Amino acid sequence: MTPLLVIENLRSFYGVSQALHGVGLSVGRGEQIALIGRNGMGKTTLLRSIMGLIHDRRGEIRFDGASTIDRQPEDIARAGIAYVPEGRGVFGSLDVVENLVMAARPGRDGHSNWTLERVFEVFPRLHQRRGHGGLQLSGGEQQMLSIGRALMTNPDLILLDEATEGLAPLIAQEIWAMLDIIRAEGIATIVVDKDHRSLARVADRMVVMAKGEIAFDGTPAALRAEPGILERHLGI
């Protein structure tokens, strides 16, 4: 079975400065990938490159067998990738329901597993706050909204940047629990977070980035067996 996402020799540039130096990565269907590394090592750039939001990107990215390296963000989203950015990207001039409804779309194979009702079912907090403007929400509620909005596009892959950054531990627990639900749905994810211990519990594979390259790619158990890697690349 071919992988869902294949990245080969990906190089991304901001003007003249190169942020990714030949990244290779493959993600299987329904696979949960944890992406870790220090700040500025290229994690966000990698997610933005996959989403088509980095203009100057070279190499090859194939999603579901089709190349997306030259495609626009809206085409990539329609192909089945959803993005939950750092800072959540919630629309402040839209209320909770509008934030969700504006993104609603059936998936590639026509399924609509995720509807407004379903998102409200897994995030009851959003239902309570449904009439509020996007920026009137707390950080945790905004993150739930951003994840809910991504699910409304019925994607095959979700890119989740800084999943629990700035969230209270209890709210972070809810986000991790949500990742289990997403996995149970068969949706693949690439999750960036600082909390590598929680990531190791939920992820199928741990990918460590350093200086715009992949420094390690393996199971959580394999990463635990090589403590030097975490020490070197996360300072732990």
Next chain:
Amino acid sequence: MNAATFAVQLLNGVQYGLVLFLVASGLSLVFGILGVINLAHGAFYMLGAYLAYWLSAYTGNFLVALIGGTAIAFVIGLVLEEVFVKRMIGRDHLAQVLLSFGFILVIDESRQILFGKDVHSVPPPDWLKGSIQLTELLSYPIYRLALCVFCLIVAAIIFFVIQKTRLGMIIRAGAENRDMTRALGISFDRLNRYVFAGGIALAALGGILVAPVSTVFPGMGDGMLILSFVVVVLGGIGSVAGAAIGALLIGLTDTFGKVFFPQVSSILIYVLMAGILLWRPNGLLGKQGH
């Protein structure tokens, strides 16, 4: 000043503000969604007034001029977006300003060829001629009242679309964060075209509506362009509600300024703008903290 005079000035101020809102909301939407500065917006306002003159002179029917003029402007907008403007999206503002300055030259020259440079007046439709007597000495033209009502209806339609439809959600989201909106699978190609054409149509509609209460002359768009920019900056770029508040503020300030402080009336709206921007640098309803 007695109550009747005050009422007349108030109506004039509101009417001015409402027309300004139609024109400025078009400018604001185009800038908010396409990110394109359209200096030719005032020229389309002027073109609308000339189309009103031309169509009502030919057909003798103002309603035809109203609908026909707006439709012509919309089609011109579609063509210009497809041929020129879409190449300017994401380019620096200088390139956009130069392109839209080119539009001004072409529109002015076309107006010269088609309609000449004479000053014209456009009669209001027969059923809206005449005035309502307010007191023994004061009366108010029915057309101006009808103009207010019509502008309010158009404003209500605009607000309905922006606030209540999925298209409106996408427009608000796109004005706020274009990349995020695209990353949710929403393409701006078609939206850009219709927003641009709609913006142009609103400018022309403003010119058509104003034609029966003012004179139609070549430079009439220049002042409107500047006022529209003031309204957009005042209200917050891309915010239609902000444009509504800004336009009414400008309309009332200008009208009452001319009555109460005639010596300084020409700078009052700029004082107002400076004051509001000191208080809220991104405009009344603009994104704060950027």
